Amino acid sequence: MKFLFLYLFIINYLAFSMFAYDKEQALKNRRRVAEKNLLTLCFFGGTLGAWIAMKKLRHKISKDAFKVKFYAILAIQVAVFFILFKR
Template structure:
């Protein structure tokens, strides 16, 4: 369980940092981090860090296609979490 917690801390820190970096690059007109890469980090568990980064830096908050993918991933993650929790709780 400690490994899972440590993993989630690291992946959420990476997600937060990537949103910050991408926002800085957008402001400076430099090469950006692809939405595919940002969403991949979200899918691997960085949802909270990404959400905090999105809101803190006001990045990707108005792009509807990105938000649909983001919240779709969040819903799938929540479904898996509750399915796992319920299964573990009742066994």
């Protein structure tokens, strides 16, 4: 269980950092992080870090296609969580 919390901390830190980096690159009109890479971090557990970055940095909040994919990943993760820890 300790490793799960460590993993979640690291993946969420990475997700937040990648969203922040992408926002910085966007402001400088430089090469951006691919959305599939941002969503991959979310898929592997970084949804909380990504969500915090989206709210705090106001990044990716106007892209409806991205938000649909993001919230679909979140819904799947919530469902899996309740299935695994239903006991």
